[in-house]
Amino acid sequence: MKKLLFTGSLIASVVLAHVSFSVNAEPSSDKLTIDEEFEMISRTESVEGHPLPEVVSGWHYRTPETRAMEADSFQNPGMLGIEQGEEIWNTVEGTEGKSCASCHDDAAVSMKGVGASYPKWDADSGKPINVELQINKCRVENMGADAYEFDKGGQKPLTAYVKHQSFGTPVAVDLTQGDMQQWWDKGKETYYLRTGQLNLSCASCHEQNNGKYIRADHLSQGNVNGFPTYRLKQNKLISLHNRFRGCIRDTRAEYPGAFSDTLMGLEVYTTWRGTGLSVETPAVRQ
């Protein structure tokens, strides 16, 4: 009997790649209301074709203290990044002597809806384009300024500022544009592909085991409606592609380059999975 149990658990641990998912704890049932007045959609019925019945924002899986930080826009350290982004928006840069504001005027008006509808199809490159790349495209083509390198310069605060103009708006990407559907398919493949020494896919944690703890981390559904996110462990704004790479690195796999085709497909797909959730940028996470 003992021998049989030992073999059984050995097989189980091989299947789970030495990772044990234990302790199922329900995500918080609180409502996400910012500054006691702004009600956010942080739980909603999932979009058609979604494998899960309900989509839940990562906010619900955090400790009460972390949740309180996001609910107070004054205390939210990510808002400092938004202020920085606003400064950059109004700063002239490049050979054409323009700032973002020169063409786009008041971001609250011109950028409304952007954070909720990107990534979009970009006919020029024949690929999906996200906010970071759109900013770079604008800088190079219209401002005569250098493109931001990944996560460098004003990329994070400015992306956060632009996305923040859609604060509260439900995420909804248009898959009918160009070849978006093919990139969605590619992203879906990536999402379910097991990779690395730990042989895990995104789905292993975020679909099959959300709500459970992996060591001390309360696994969320892995939605992306809050990016760039203020991560407490890193004390700064973290971009989506940085998080993708970090997660994949943590499965001990080789991680794709930022804005690579693989990660762009993944961004399209994961954004779609969060359809209906309010844009929370800048979210506060662990």
Place this chain on the structure above:
Amino acid sequence: MAAKPRVKVPKSAAAGDIIKIKTLLSHTMESGQRKDKEGNVIPRKIINKFVCEFNGAMVFSADIDPAVAANPYFEFKAKVNESGTFKFIWTDDDGSVIETEKQIEVS
């Protein structure tokens, strides 16, 4: 990030009210415990003192140690009996001082 303070003080209050004051400062608060890629210690550089004065008198003060994380947030209560100015002073390890003020109308 440039060190910029965010301060929240109610614009008005009744005499004798206890008001809540919130402050958030953008600052890296480098603890001095981290090492860079080459293995050299990244020098400590933190805000080591935070003081709040009201009409010149000290209302709240804190001696800060490296355990406090980046972007230090302080929230405290104060009893107001008269109108005046709250002054907030943050002192960096290097001696530089960041200040800001907020008025309050007390009836």
